[in-house]
Amino acid sequence: MTSLDVKPEDSEKTIICDAAMTLGEWETGEILRNHSYPESNQIVIHRDVKVTLPLQISATYTIYSKLASGTFGSVFYGEEKSTRRPVAIKIVEASMAKTVSYNGIKIPKEAALLQKIPLHPNIIAFIDWAEAYPKHWIFVFEYHGFGQDKPKSTLNHYLRDVARSRGKQGLTENEAKKIMHQLLSACSHLEKHGIYHCDLKLDNIVVDAEGNIKLIDFGLAIEGKRSRGRTGSIFPPEMYDYYIPYELSTAQIWVLGSVFYQLFEATKPYHEERVKSKALGRVMYSKHNRPSNECVELIDWMLKAEPNHRPPSVRRVMHELFRRT
Known part of the structure; x- marks a missing residue:
C-alpha cells in the first residue's frame, strides 16, 4: 500500500493506493485514480511535535512504544492488526528528508529507493509509507530485534x-x-x-x-x-x-x-x-x-x-x- 497527502496544508484528505505502486506508475500518473480519505485521530509524539497518523496507517497498525529517537526521526514498535506481525514505524520531519519528484509530485527518496531493492535477508523489508500532518513522512518496516520488551536492538x-x-x-x-x-x-x-x-x-x-x-x-x-x-x-x-x-x-x-x-x-x-x-x-x-x-x-x-x-x-x-x- 502506498499513499500520499494531497497537500501538506490539507490535513483532511489523503490519497490512498490500494496496491503496491511502482515508480513507473508514478511517472505515468497512475496515482490520479485513487480516492481520498480523512486523517485518523491517532497521534504520536516526535521531538515534542504531535504527529497525526494517516487513516490507512492507524487502521492497519497498532503502535505500542517508542524504540528510538534521533536527530532525523523517531521509531516506534507496532503490530499489524490483522496478523499480529511486529513492525517498526519511523516518523521523519519532511524538512529533514530528501525527496524526488515523479510527475510533479514529491515523494521521499528513501521510499523511492527501497521500492527498487529486491528483498534480502540482511536488509530490513520496506512495507509502506505515507505523509502525515504536519509535514512528516511515515515509513513502515518489518521489525527485527529482541522484541518490545527490549527495544534497544542495534x-x-x-x-x-x-x-x-x-x-x-x-x-x-x-x-x-x-x-x-x-x-x-x-x-x-x-x-x-x-x-x-x-x-x-x-x-x-x-x-x-x-x-x-x-x-x-x-x-x-x-x-x-x-x-x-x-x-x-x-x-x-x-x-x-x-x-x-x-x-x-x-x-x-x-x-x-x-x-x-x-x-x-x-x-x-x-x-x-x-x-x-x-x-x-x-x-x-x-x-x-x-x-x-x-x-x-x-x-x-x-x-x-x-x-x-x-x-x-x-x-x-x-x-x-x-x-x-
Missing part, C-alpha cells in the same frame, strides 16, 4: 550488552565474522542494484537474539557510483576533500573496515585528524581481544588511505574474509 547496544555480560569489550572472531558476512552480503546486494547505503554504522544495524543482522535507515542512500563531500558518520580520507568526486564502492570498503574493527574494539580505528591527514598506519588492538593475524591483515587492507590500495570490491572482501581467517 549492534551498538548489542556490543554494550556483550561488554556488560563478559566484562570486556568486543565480540569473538567467529561472532564478528558472522556479522560481517551478513553485512557484506547486504552491501553487495545493494551495489548490484546501483545503490549505496552511505551511512553504515553500528546504530544502523539491528540484531536479533540469534545474532542475525539487518541493515536499516536508508535516509542518506545514494543511487549512482560517485559522490563528493561527506555523508554518514564514518568518513574515509577521500571524503574530506569536498571538491574531488570519489568512488562510492571504495569509500564503502573503508567504512566497512571501520565497522569490522569496531566489532572487536567497540571504538573507531582512528581519530579524525589522522584520517584527514591520511597518516593512518596500522590500527591497534587491545591484548584481550586481538583477532588472528589474518583477520588483522584484512582489516588493514580495507583501511588503506588510498582507495586504489583497498580490496577492489565487497565481493572480494567476502572471499578474503573466509580465505584468510
Whole structure:
C-alpha cells in the first residue's frame, strides 16, 4: 500500500493506493485514480511535535512504544492488526528528508529507493509509507530485534550488552565474522542494484537474539557510483576533500573496515585528524581481544588511505574474509 497527502496544508484528505505502486506508475500518473480519505485521530509524539497518523496507517497498525529517537526521526514498535506481525514505524520531519519528484509530485527518496531493492535477508523489508500532518513522512518496516520488551536492538547496544555480560569489550572472531558476512552480503546486494547505503554504522544495524543482522535507515542512500563531500558518520580520507568526486564502492570498503574493527574494539580505528591527514598506519588492538593475524591483515587492507590500495570490491572482501581467517 502506498499513499500520499494531497497537500501538506490539507490535513483532511489523503490519497490512498490500494496496491503496491511502482515508480513507473508514478511517472505515468497512475496515482490520479485513487480516492481520498480523512486523517485518523491517532497521534504520536516526535521531538515534542504531535504527529497525526494517516487513516490507512492507524487502521492497519497498532503502535505500542517508542524504540528510538534521533536527530532525523523517531521509531516506534507496532503490530499489524490483522496478523499480529511486529513492525517498526519511523516518523521523519519532511524538512529533514530528501525527496524526488515523479510527475510533479514529491515523494521521499528513501521510499523511492527501497521500492527498487529486491528483498534480502540482511536488509530490513520496506512495507509502506505515507505523509502525515504536519509535514512528516511515515515509513513502515518489518521489525527485527529482541522484541518490545527490549527495544534497544542495534549492534551498538548489542556490543554494550556483550561488554556488560563478559566484562570486556568486543565480540569473538567467529561472532564478528558472522556479522560481517551478513553485512557484506547486504552491501553487495545493494551495489548490484546501483545503490549505496552511505551511512553504515553500528546504530544502523539491528540484531536479533540469534545474532542475525539487518541493515536499516536508508535516509542518506545514494543511487549512482560517485559522490563528493561527506555523508554518514564514518568518513574515509577521500571524503574530506569536498571538491574531488570519489568512488562510492571504495569509500564503502573503508567504512566497512571501520565497522569490522569496531566489532572487536567497540571504538573507531582512528581519530579524525589522522584520517584527514591520511597518516593512518596500522590500527591497534587491545591484548584481550586481538583477532588472528589474518583477520588483522584484512582489516588493514580495507583501511588503506588510498582507495586504489583497498580490496577492489565487497565481493572480494567476502572471499578474503573466509580465505584468510
